[in-house]
Amino acid sequence: MSQAIEIKVPDIGDYDAVPVIEVHVKPGDTINAEDALVTLESDKATMDVPSPQGGTVKEVRIKIGDNVAEGTVLVMLEPAGQAAAAPAPAAAAPAPAAAAP
Numbered sequence: 001m002s003q004a005i006e007i008k009v010p011d012i013g014d015y016d017a018v019p020v021i022e023v024h025v026k027p028g029d030t031i032n033a034e035d036a037l038v039t040l041e042s043d044k045a046t047m048d049v050p051s052p053q054g055g056t057v058k059e060v061r062i063k064i065g066d067n068v069a070e071g072t073v074l075v076m077l078e079p080a081g082q083a084a085a086a087p088a089p090a091a092a093a094p095a096p097a098a099a100a101p
Contacts, residue, residue, distance in 0.1 A: 004076040017067040
């Protein structure tokens with residue numbers, strides 16, 4: 001029902017093989033917008049890649065030691081709004097049935 005979205009490496013300059021030195025999330029984690037997903041290390045700096053939105057991590061597509069570039073998919077995320085909306089109709093359905101008799 002819910003549609004997971006791809007969270008990709010943003011523009012990191014003219015680098016095409018930046019190593020992942022730390023992964024901060026795992027499947028099942030609930031994260032907020034701006035939470036760090038991974039830490040990358042170029043020859044000039046280390047940088048955290050933040051999540052553009054909150055939600056639940058469904059899949060981590062990279063691991064420590066992988067080299068990434070702009071556009072590389074890091075994680076699959078179920079947005080927070082979709083995760084909360086899915087159970088709501090199921091919870092609302094039994095209430096009218098109970099009120100009918």
